[in-house]
Amino acid sequence: MIETLVVLVIIGLIVAGILIYPLLxxxxxxxxxxxxxxxxxxxxxxxxxxxxxxxxxxxxxxxxxxxxxxxxxxxxxxxxxxxxxxxxxxxxxxxxxxxxxxxxxxxxxxxxxxxxxxxxxxxxxxxxxxxxxxxxxxxxxxxxxxxxxxxxxxxxxxxxxxxxxxxxxxxxxxxxxxxxxxxxxxxEGVPVLQNPSDYRTWAQVMTSEYQQLCTDVEHGRKTVIDRYGATNPAEFFAVATETFFEKPQQLLRKHSTLYKQLQQYYQLDPIQWT
CATH class of the missing domain: 1.10.472.150 (Glucose-regulated metallo-peptidase M90, N-terminal domain)
Incomplete structure (x- = not known):
């Protein structure tokens, strides 16, 4: 009986800690x-x-x-x-x-x-x-x-x-x-998104834009997004983020769908800062 009570107390303390820690x-x-x-x-x-x-x-x-x-x-x-x-x-x-x-x-x-x-x-x-x-x-x-x-x-x-x-x-x-x-x-180029429904749109936009960059790099075309982004989807997201913050006007002009997707994710419009 005492052992059971001790176990319950310990479990209670652990649960309380789990609940209280995020608040602290x-x-x-x-x-x-x-x-x-x-x-x-x-x-x-x-x-x-x-x-x-x-x-x-x-x-x-x-x-x-x-x-x-x-x-x-x-x-x-x-x-x-x-x-x-x-x-x-x-x-x-x-x-x-x-x-x-x-x-x-x-x-x-x-x-x-x-x-x-x-x-x-x-x-x-x-x-x-x-x-x-x-x-x-x-x-x-x-x-x-x-x-x-x-x-x-x-x-x-x-x-x-x-x-x-x-x-x-x-x-x-x-x-x-x-x-x-x-x-x-x-x-994998997919950060945690706000709503479960956002993942489908993210996948559609980012996959299309990534494939376009890979094609442009393969054919030697000049790109707004650095060619390193064609390495894999994870690098594409990181490079696209650099472009979004540093070259927002060019990104919006050349890749408006991608710009709007990143704008929705970051909830920012860097063009206002240029």
């Missing part, structure tokens, strides 16, 4: 997001995020709040001797949190650590070259997103991207779009 997280995030944003931080963000001054006052306030939650919850680690500064953290957080301006409030739930290298870094990559053969080679990378708990970035590339905002390339936007895609545990 929301309360903590609310406190963080409503803190006054330090003027020095605002100056850093404005100096390194070209579209910041074009955001509406409400969007700037939300971005500031999201940045404060992001910085409180994510760990930054400098690699290869790089010393992480407050400015570095703010720049990465500001760009990444642009993807959260639709009040997603999930804050990349699987992400724990952001590893930053001074420049491009080398990794061992293994590929299959036959039924029983694999090939290992060293490749240079500027960033990558792990489905478990990490994003890896090149600081040199981040600096280049902030100075060339309209070129359609942005390693932070790219890798954090992968994080959105990987929230359900798979990297």
């Amino acid at each position: 997280v929301r309360q903590r995030r609310s406190r963080l997001s409503h803190r006054p944003f330090p003027p020095l931080w605002a100056a850093i963000v404005e100096n390194h995020l070209p579209i910041y001054s074009h955001l509406s006052p409400a969007q700037r306030r939300q971005l500031q709040g999201d940045i404060q939650v992001f910085l409180a919850e994510k760990q930054f680690i400098g690699c290869a001797g790089l010393q992480i500064t407050e400015e570095m953290k703010l720049i990465v957080a500001a760009i990444a949190c642009l993807l959260l301006l639709n009040e997603r409030e999930s804050y990349f739930p699987k992400l724990r650590s952001i590893l930053v290298y001074p420049s491009a870094y080398w990794v061992n990559e293994t590929t299959s070259v036959g039924t029983f053969l694999v090939e290992e080679k060293r490749v240079a990378r500027l960033g990558e997103s792990w489905s478990r708990d990490q994003v890896v970035l090149s600081w040199e590339q981040i600096k280049h991207d902030t100075c060339h905002w309209n070129d359609g390339h942005n390693v932070v936007l790219h890798e954090f779009a992968h994080q959105l895609d990987q929230e359900d545990g798979q990297a």
